[in-house]
Structure formats: C-alpha cells, structure tokens
Amino acid sequence: MSALHGIFVPLITPFATDGSVAFDALEQLARDVLADGATGIVALGTTAESAALDNDERRAVVDVCTRVCREHRSTLIVGAGANDTRGSAAALAALGPEVSAAMVPVPYFTRPTPAGVVAHFSALAAVSPVPLIVYHVPYRTGLDLDADCLRALGGLPGVVGVKYSAGGIDGDAIDLLSDPPRDFAVLAGDDAFVSPFLALGASGGILASAVLATRQFVELADAWSAGDVARARELGHRLTPLSAAAFAEPNPTVIKGVLHAQGRIPTPDVRLPLLPARQASVDAALMLLPRLAGAVQ
Numbered sequence: 418m419s420a421l422h423g424i425f426v427p428l429i430t431p432f433a434t435d436g437s438v439a440f441d442a443l444e445q446l447a448r449d450v451l452a453d454g455a456t457g458i459v460a461l462g463t464t465a466e467s468a469a470l471d472n473d474e475r476r477a478v479v480d481v482c483t484r485v486c487r488e489h490r491s492t493l494i495v496g497a498g499a500n501d502t503r504g505s506a507a508a509l510a511a512l513g514p515e516v517s518a519a520m521v522p523v524p525y526f527t528r529p530t531p532a533g534v535v536a537h538f539s540a541l542a543a544v545s546p547v548p549l550i551v552y553h554v555p556y557r558t559g560l561d562l563d564a565d566c567l568r569a570l571g572g573l574p575g576v577v578g579v580k581y582s583a584g585g586i587d588g589d590a591i592d593l594l595s596d597p598p599r600d601f602a603v604l605a606g607d608d609a610f611v612s613p614f615l616a617l618g619a620s621g622g623i624l625a626s627a628v629l630a631t632r633q634f635v636e637l638a639d640a641w642s643a644g645d646v647a648r649a650r651e652l653g654h655r656l657t658p659l660s661a662a663a664f665a666e667p668n669p670t671v672i673k674g675v676l677h678a679q680g681r682i683p684t685p686d687v688r689l690p691l692l693p694a695r696q697a698s699v700d701a702a703l704m705l706l707p708r709l710a711g712a713v714q
C-alpha cells in the first residue's frame with residue numbers, strides 16, 4: 418500500500434454515562450479529524466482502551482470507523498494482535514477488505530528472541546488478509562528491537578511499516594531511518610518526537626494528541642515534506658508542549674478530559690485499571706489550545 422504518509426489519528430473510545438460505548442461521538446471524532454486533513458484513522462489502538470473492550474464493542478468500533486473511512490476515501494488502520502502468534506493470526510483473519518493495514522504489536526510479556534519476533538511477523542504476514550504495520554513500543558511490550566531486527570521485519574512481504582514508539586529518538590531510530598527497507602514506512606509513534614522524526618525522514622505519524630489539533634499536525638507533516646524547515650520547526654515547537662501535556666498521565670485519560678471539556682464526548686470516563694486524569698492535567702492541556710488555533714496558515 419502507498420498511503421502511509423501523513424498524520425493518522427488513533428481514536429479514543431468515548432463512553433456514555435451508562436458506561437456503554439458512545440458510537441455517535443466516536444463517529445463524529447472520526448469525521449472531524451478526516452475533515453481536518455488526517456490521512457487516516459486508527460481504530461483499536463492503545464488509545465482506544467482496546468484491552469478493556471469486549472469483542473462486540475471492538476467489532477462495532479471497527480464498523481463505525483470503516484463506514485467513515487469509506488465515505489472519506491481515507492486510510493483505515495486497525496490495531497490487532499496479542500502476545501502469541503496463533504491468537505494474533507485469528508484476530509487478523511477477522512479483518513475485512515476495507516481495512517488498509519493492521520497495526521500489530523511486537524509480542525509483549527512472552528519475551529521471544531529477535532528471531533522469534535521475525536518468525537512471528539513472518540507467520541502473520543503469510544496469513545493476514547491485510548498488510549501489517551509493526552507496533553514497536555518497548556516500554557509497553559518489554560521487548561527492545563534493534564535497527565537490524567526492524568529492517569528484517571520490514572523486508573518481509575506484507576509488512577509495510579513500523580510505528581516507532583521507543584519513547585524518544587534513539588540510535589536505532591537514526592540507524593533505521595538512514596537505511597530503511599524499500600517501500601517501508603517509518604511512522605513516528607511518540608507524539609512529542611514527531612517533528613524531529615519527520616525531519617529525519619519518517620513518512621508520518623500515528624499520534625493520539627493529533628485529535629486535539631489535527632490541522633496543525635497535518636501542516637507540520639506537510640511542511641517537513643515540502644522542505645519548509647522554518648515553518649516546520651516553528652509548528653513542531655508549538656505542538657510539542659501540547660503532546661507533552663496530553664501524555665502527562667496515562668494515555669488516553671488527559672485527551673478524554675480535554676475532549677469532554679470541549680463538549681466532543683459525553684463523559685471523560687475511562688475503564689479500569691485506568692483512572693480519570695486529574696483536572697489540573699486536563700486544564701494544563703486545555704490552556705495550550707487557544708495559541709495553537711492561530712498557528713495554521
């Protein structure tokens with residue numbers, strides 16, 4: 418697939434006051450970010466509290482996102498997979514033809530060797546109905562992968578990209594970006610580091626905080642892609658504090674607090690073991706939004 422450029426917004430799962438999923442609010446969020454220029458959305462990312470949804474809820478979330486992406490002709494990425502190969506293959510088999518790619522975590526908790534990780538993705542790519550994006554997030558999976566391992570994954574047929582979320586820009590990120598596999602997209606997955614990632618050649622980002630300032634993140638990606646360094650730097654410096662504020666507490670608690678304060682979702686509720694963000698954290702993020710509103714050209 419060639420559509421892995423630009424900003425992809427992983428959507429939160431809004432809850433109604435009775436605890437059910439607020440599908441109408443989810444649909445509106447999807448429409449908003451696509452209208453504001455996002456290349457696509459991610460359903461069932463970490464941001465969606467996927468682990469706290471049941472199978473029916475997960476299916477219904479994907480249905481809503483599929484419908485909106487179809488109408489907008491936009492890219493739909495769906496989070497799928499777990500820490501074993503058989504279960505991950507079953508999750509992938511359930512994805513429909515309108516899913517552009519699946520975002521599959523490096524197997525967490527089990528602690529396979531790098532060769533085991535490559536064998537895992539090789540087995541999944543062989544059976545998956547859709548292309549795979551490797552979700553590399555060592556602070557969640559407990560498994561660090563070096564640039565050579567990521568290149569091996571990127572060389573597998575059917576593996577089209579990586580969401581790189583190592584908590585910053587480390588030597589392996591620089592190594593990978595200096596010599597990525599052919600037709601392999603490196604996507605920034607740590608919101609506060611997206612601007613330097615794009616400067617190094619990443620093709621875009623999967624960024625939960627982009628739901629709060631979609632047009633500005635899109636313009637950031639466009640500016641780096643066009644080589645407008647001055648504009649890109651300025652926007653990056655303006656957006657970084659928002660991303661930092663959005664992640665001051667476990668994702669997506671602050672983002673939900675902000676969206677609720679803006680009237681975009683019915684409650685700021687999250688499901689256990691997450692707890693709602695403190696009001697001070699939500700206020701700190703909210704305070705940054707007015708000065709961003711004038712930042713787009």
Ligand SMILES: O=C(O)C1=N[C@H](C(=O)O)C[C@H](O)C1
Nearest residue numbers: 427462463464623624625668
């Ligand atoms: O759900 C996602 O995809 C993202 N999750 C990350 C996280 O919660 O660690 C953050 C990133 O913005 C996208």
